[in-house]
Amino acid sequence: MIAKTESQKSEYKNVWVVAEQLSGVIQQVTMELIGAARPLADDRDSEVWVFAAGPNMKGQAEELFSYGADKVIVVDDDRLLNFNDELVANVLGRLIEKYMPEVVICGATTRGRALIPRVAVTKICGLTADCTELAIDPENGDLLQTRPAFGGNIMATIRSSNHRPQMATVRPRVMKVPEPDT
Numbered sequence: 001m002i003a004k005t006e007s008q009k010s011e012y013k014n015v016w017v018v019a020e021q022l023s024g025v026i027q028q029v030t031m032e033l034i035g036a037a038r039p040l041a042d043d044r045d046s047e048v049w050v051f052a053a054g055p056n057m058k059g060q061a062e063e064l065f066s067y068g069a070d071k072v073i074v075v076d077d078d079r080l081l082n083f084n085d086e087l088v089a090n091v092l093g094r095l096i097e098k099y100m101p102e103v104v105i106c107g108a109t110t111r112g113r114a115l116i117p118r119v120a121v122t123k124i125c126g127l128t129a130d131c132t133e134l135a136i137d138p139e140n141g142d143l144l145q146t147r148p149a150f151g152g153n154i155m156a157t158i159r160s161s162n163h164r165p166q167m168a169t170v171r172p173r174v175m176k177v178p179e180p181d182t
Helices: 028-043 058-066 085-099 110-123
Strands: 015-018 048-054 071-076 103-107 127-131 133-136 143-149 154-158 166-170
Touching (some): 015 110, 028 133, 028 166, 048 085, 071 085, 103 110, 127 143, 143 166
Parallel strands (some): 015 048, 015 103, 048 071, 103 166, 127 166
Antiparallel strands (some): 133 143, 143 154
């Protein structure tokens, strides 16, 4: 892995949520992740961006804004109706190169577990899977990723201090869904 220097890490900004869609409908885990991303972004004085790929995504962007997204990147394409992790990973990877998010989070769902490891490998960054809690270290800005370990008997907090973006998958239904504000 190629470690980032402090000055290189400072070039990365914003917390990204990867929206999950099924048959063109954004799934509830996306709203949970937006709710989890908001305090992370606030702690870093940055924004919450949502990446939404699939058919009919443009028409659903307003809903993502109502749950707290500051910006939404939409790839509205009927070819993405049936999940294709290779294609979506390629698009997401190119967007990560262009916009350099500091944090990328995705649902720890079947689709998220197929997509995000592929992106993490190509972007040469750390990934913590199956998180139940996320926070920002106030001293250095690292993402603190908490997940069960040793059969759930203890909770481990993991960080990817030397790489950006910092990536995590988050278990569905463990984060609170914010109230929508139209």
